[in-house]
Amino acid sequence: MSETDVIIIGGGTGGYSTALRAASLGLRVVLAERDLVGGTCLHRGCIPSKAMLHAGELVDGVAEARERWGLRATVDSVDWSALVATRDTIVARNHQGVVGHLAAAGVRVVHGSARLAGPRAVVVEGAGRFTARRGIVLATGSRPRMLPGLTADGRRVVTSDDALFAAELPRSVLVLGGGAIGVEYASFHRSMGAQVTLVEAADRLLPLEDEAVSRHLARGLKRRGITVRTGATLTGTTLLDDGVRATVRTAKGEDVVVEAERLLVAVGRVPVTEGLEPAAAGLATDERGFVPPADWSRLETAVPGIHVVGDLLPPPSLGLAHASFAEGLLVAETLAGIPSRPVDYATVPRVTYSSPQTASVGLTEAEARARGLEVKVNSLPLTALAKGMVYGQGGVVKVVVAADGAGGEATGAVLGVHMVGPNVSEMIAESQLLVAWDAEPSDVAQQIHAHPTLSEAVGETFLTLAGRGLHQH
Structure with missing residues (x-):
């Protein structure tokens, strides 16, 4: 038996951030991980997909250089092995960095499957039993959900965990799911020439x-040649030697057959x-498997x-890596006995790295x-800006503000900011501060x-709401 201050089960973003912060506060930390530290985000999700x-x-x-700017450029082919090698190098360097940080912080990393053996005890396969003086942190993450009747084989039917690790690029893909993961993978495969x-x-x-984000995103994906079917369900799937044949029931109740090399x-x-x-420690999961x-x-x-x-964690936690960093800091500081501000999930930015990108923070x-x-809403198309015209990809910035004035004026706090367009993932940080700090349109104005930047769209929308509009009335 080995005693320590904190035992963490799971070395993903939430687990290793807890470990690093706890160790920096002088606590002895054991981190149990059955695979590689960094978790899904580093090895199968956020980093390799981006x-x-x-x-x-x-x-x-x-393609834009050729079609818009008269630059006679073409992509002759994609060297998949070289592309994969670059991706893997990026992942490996990040992994080495995390491992190095943990070692430098004095975190003891033990490899093996871990289970609870009581409210203060953990057993790690191959490493023994550990007890924690301060507490235990559960950070075992998540895995892709599969539909009943479907089994991923890594070739014809795949999940987001293995979609990018296939031996070659498919020529056609049916993506089931229009959330952030599905939209990103649809976008990537279309960029690589697949019918999606x-x-x-x-x-x-x-x-x-x-709703404005959804509308502009769908418009942008369709413009790129992606077939988008919303309000639609998969009603049947047949595996073929070289792919799948699926029946999709559309929003109008029609059955459409889609054949593709890959179902994602x-x-x-x-x-x-x-x-x-968890029962060994007196814990119970909820009906969805979360530990509330x-x-x-x-x-x-x-x-x-x-x-x-x-x-x-169940909602309102967002299942986002950057949210889990904040959760790790909170828990580490709590275990160390120092004050820590709770995570404000309403001010956590949400980003989808498709083409076009989406980014938002706060209330819709x-x-x-x-x-x-009572709210005031203002939207500005990115094509109304000179820089938006340069990019030529469309998009919009929409802001939602509390209408606190007697006449319904937009004099209240910024409640939400929502964007679609090129590089909006790099623009959302300003709006995160506006929402978190209860800024008002007059403050932003x-x-x-x-000038010229895409971020002007944020400034212009608030100038108009503050009654000082220049290019928007």
């Missing part, structure tokens, strides 16, 4: 985002608790001293109105945005 999406942007750039059909059961893509299932993720044995905290301000479960971070217009709030 690397591939960047490669897709380069291909799209060549994107199917979403809800009546719009990214159904949790503002991206219908969400489910928490990983297999083998964790009893105290969200500490992310502490009903069993004192056991905390949860990352994808094991529908959410604000559903809460009974005092700030001068560089």
Whole structure:
């Protein structure tokens, strides 16, 4: 038996951020990971997918150079092995960095499957039994959800965990799921020349985002040649020697047959608790498999001293890597006995790295109105800006502001900002501060945005709401 201050089960973004912060506060930390530290985000999700999406942007750039700017450039072929090698180098360097940080911080990393053996005890296969003086942190993450009757074989039917690790690029893809993961993978495969059909059961893509975001995103994907079917469901699938034949029931009730070399299932993720044995510590998961905290301000479960971070948390946690970093900081500081501000999920930015990109923070217009709030809304197309015309990809910035004035003027706090367009993932940070700090349109209108930039759209929308509009009336 080995005693320590904190035991963390799971070395993904939530787990290793907890470990690094706890160690920096002088706590002895044991981190148990059965695979590679960094988790899904580093090895199968965020990092490799964004690397591939960047490669897709380069291909799209060549097409734009030829079609818009008179530059007679073409992509003769894609060297898949070279592309994969670059992706893997990026992942490996990030992995080495995380491993190095943990070692430098004095975190003891033990490799093996871990299970709870009591409210303060953990057994790690091959490493023994550990007890924690301060507490245990559960950070076992999530895995892709599969539909009943479908089994991923890594070739014809794949999940987001293995879609980018196939031996070659497919010529056609049916993507099932129009959330962030499905939209990103649809976008990447289209950039690489595949015929793509994107199917979403809800009546719009990214159904949790503002309706304007969904509308402009769908328009942009269709303009790129992606077939988008919303309000549609998969009713049957037949495996072929070289792909799949699927029947899709459209929003109009018609059955459409789609044949593709690959069916990519991206219908969400489910928490990983297999083998964790939460009952041994007096814990229970909810009906969806999440481990809910009893105290969200500490992310502490009903069993004192056991905390949860990352994808094991139910909503309002967002299942996003950057949110789990914040959760790790909160839990580490809580275990160290120092004050820490709870995570404000309303101010966590949400980004989809498709082409076009989407980025948002705060309440959608529908959410604000559903809460009974009086709001003022303003939108500005990116094509109204000189820089937006240069990019030529369309897009929009939409802001939602509380209407606190007697006449319904937009004098209240900024409630939400929503964007679609090129590089909006790099623009959302400003809006995160506006929402988090309860800025008002008059506050933003005092700030001068560089010209010509896409970020001018943020400045212009607030200038108009503050009654000082220049190019928008």
